[in-house]
Amino acid sequence: MYSFIEKRACELAPVLTRHRRNLHQIPETGWNEKETCSYIAAELRQLGYEVLLGGPVTGHETGIIASLSCGNGPVSVLRFDIDALPTEEDSTHAHLPAREHFCSRNPGAMHACGHDGHIAIGLGCARIFTELSSRLSGTIRLIFQPAEEGCKGAGAIVERGWLDDASLFLAGHIVGREYTGGGHADVIPGVNASLATTKFDAIFSGHSCHGAAPENGASVISAMASAVLALNGIPRHSEGATFLNIGRIQGGQGRNIVADRGLIELEVRGTTTALNQYMEDQAFRIIQESARMYGCESEIQVIGRAPSLDSTPALCGRILSLCRDHLPSIQAFGTSAAFRASEDASLMLERTKSHGGQGAFLLFPTDTTAPLHNSSYDFDESILPKAATVFTAAVYQFCGRKPQALSRHRSESV
Ligand SMILES: [Zn+2]
Ligand SMILES: [Zn+2]
Incomplete structure (x- = not known):
């Protein structure tokens, strides 16, 4: 099944790049992500997800929760942040989004923290989960969170109880190669500190x-x-x-x-x-x-x-082994790292752990053109299918059905 996940993510690479580039053109700052949410909701509904938007999710007009029910079993939550920054994007020829005509069309707003990529990863996971649903148990809950910048959005979602029943919580961030000392790796499977x-x-x-x-x-x-x-x-x-x-x-x-x-x-x-x-x-x-x-x-x-991010060490270790033993296309780096920024996913991680669940915040290193939050920031999109592979495989590792239970699904094609 892991090779199926890797193969599907790889096949979906052009779709993920298209999503990322479409979203890059409509950046919206915290609590204003209406066009972004319409885009995400339309994709998820097409895939057959039950989609909740706005009020019940955050108490504001934006934010999405999409659920996929796969029978009895644990609740697995994946969180993707969706907001942009109040930054004017570099429009010079040296900047790839300008050169390839997918620059921000919203003056004064820019996806300079890679959250357009995070959404694309989330949509890729959503697609693979629907194809895997007969092999999964429990509920898959995808959170598309507004207002991460300034650490506002996660608290609004946690307050409404959306993490209270989570047994597994995963989130992550695309980062530069400085996290691997310039070396090559596709994932650092767990942050154990952030600011x-x-x-x-x-x-x-x-x-x-x-x-x-x-x-x-x-x-x-x-x-x-x-x-x-x-x-x-x-x-x-x-x-x-x-x-x-x-x-x-x-x-x-x-x-x-x-x-x-x-x-x-x-x-x-x-x-x-x-x-x-x-x-x-x-x-x-x-x-x-x-x-x-x-x-x-x-x-x-x-x-x-x-608060500071503190991933569950045992879960980070399992994701590291998963990459090394079952995902040959993914190179994993160490077991943990410190994230040199702040992240409000920590509130979701804390809530999950507070009632006995486990969680991890992953880093996805790739080539970048400038530091995060810079007007010339861009990242190598080849990380998108790799991140989708890791998230999807980690959820499958957690709540995939045992092989015996698969016999009745054998005739289905995936
Ligand atoms: Zn940021
Ligand atoms: Zn960010």
């Missing part, structure tokens, strides 16, 4: 008055300036690396008015969930005290949060 993160807004309010009588007001500009300096002075932590970035500051009305409203958009990260919590606690305190120091008030709104 935990909290994204939040600090909203400052003060009192406005004439600039010639500032004693009558309370300036948010002073409070925010003080906060920015103090935030950058948070002490390092002896147990690992921590990060803080202030991405945007906005406030004030004009030069002769004491400013009464202001906003700081920022994020903290840590190599462990505990280190991120340290940064979050320090940052929240500094924001509150800086506001108070200048007679202002502050409110913190958490926009997104993700």
